[in-house]
Amino acid sequence: NAGVMQNPRHLVRRRGQEARLRCSPVKGHSHVYWYRQLPEEGLKFMVYLQKENIIDESGMPKERFSAEFPKEGPSILRIQQVVRGDSAAYFCASSPSRVVRETQYFGPGTRLLVL
Amino acid sequence: TQLLEQSPQFLSIQEGENLTVYCNSSSVFSSLQWYRQEPGEGPVLLVTVVTGGEVKKLKRLTFQFGDARKDSSLHITAAQTGDTGLYLCAGETGANNLFFGTGTRLTVIP
Numbered sequence: 001n002a003g004v005m006q007n008p009r010h011l012v013r014r015r016g017q018e019a020r021l022r023c024s025p026v027k028g029h030s031h032v033y034w035y036r037q038l039p040e041e042g043l044k045f046m047v048y049l050q051k052e053n054i055i056d057e058s059g060m061p062k063e064r065f066s067a068e069f070p071k072e073g074p075s076i077l078r079i080q081q082v083v084r085g086d087s088a089a090y091f092c093a094s095s096p097s098r099v100v101r102e103t104q105y106f107g108p109g110t111r112l113l114v115l
Numbered sequence: 116t117q118l119l120e121q122s123p124q125f126l127s128i129q130e131g132e133n134l135t136v137y138c139n140s141s142s143v144f145s146s147l148q149w150y151r152q153e154p155g156e157g158p159v160l161l162v163t164v165v166t167g168g169e170v171k172k173l174k175r176l177t178f179q180f181g182d183a184r185k186d187s188s189l190h191i192t193a194a195q196t197g198d199t200g201l202y203l204c205a206g207e208t209g210a211n212n213l214f215f216g217t218g219t220r221l222t223v224i225p
Contacts, residue, residue: 004157033212042119042203042215043158056211091157104213106150106157 004094004107012113019079019086021110025094032075033104034060034067037089049075050098082114118142119206119216127222131193136219138187138204144214146207147180147187151200152218158203194223 005024013019025032030051035043045059049069060067064082069075079086089111093104119140128134138147146165150158162171164180164187171178175198177190187204201220205213 035215040218040220042121042218043205043213044215045212048211059212093157098211103160103163106159108155108157 004092004105006090006092006107006110008110009108010111010113012115013082014115015083016081019082019112019114021077021079021090021092021112023075023077023092023094023107025075025092026096026105029094029096029105031095031098032069033093033095034075034077035091035093037091037109039088043091046077055098079112082112084114087112087114119204119214121202121204121216121219123219124217125220125222127224128194130196130223130225133190133192134194134221135188135190136202136221138189138216140185140206142206142208143184144206145184145209147184148205148207148213149178149187149189150203150205152203153200191221194221196223196225199223 007022032049034046036046037043047060047067048056052071064080066078089109091106091109093106095102095104122137146163148163149161151161152158162178167182167184169180175192179188199222201218203218204216208214
């Protein structure tokens with residue numbers, strides 16, 4: 001069984017460029033969460049999506065960040081005009097239901113470095 | 116503002132020793148989860164505790180949820196080098212996501 005897959009694993013961007021992070025959930029899971037982790041810190045919730053819907057984006061910056069989970073294909077987290085402060089590890093997790101205490105399966109993360 | 120503080124932030128012990136790490140908050144959580152994260156990987160769920168006062172054991176790991184559901188502890192008996200990692204607690208807030216603690220980075224020295 002394939003777990004959560006994220007790509008790329010590492011991404012280097014210059015300031016002002018766009019970063020696109022992809023997440024393929026566990027097969028059959030329709031709930032996806034994105035988290036950001038700064039060095040030596042815990043994970044901070046960004047956005048929760050179900051297929052074709054954003055359910056909760058309360059943790060996502062209003063500017064430059066967007067997320068989608070189309071009917072077909074992976075979930076995408078897009079960061080436009082990246083700045084150095086966007087450098088972090090971005091994790092997605094998937095779940096079979098919207099029950100928060102249901103096990104969330106995390107991917108290996110994408111480490112974004114903004115030069 | 117919710118805050119889940121974990122202590123200690125860093126812990127380095129010899130193989131075979133026992134240790135306890137703590138997860139404290141002023142907020143009440145519906146449930147609390149513990150994860151272990153290894154370098155370069157995502158967090159992996161260890162346990163979920165739901166009831167105040169609940170104790171769960173996972174081999175050499177013992178997890179306890181405080182009676183008031185505001186705090187939790189993780190006790191490891193006879194630590195092994197394979198226990199090395201970042202331990203994260205995460206609380207269910209009733210919203211749509213988990214609220215993660217600050218983490219305890221454990222190093223077990225052979």
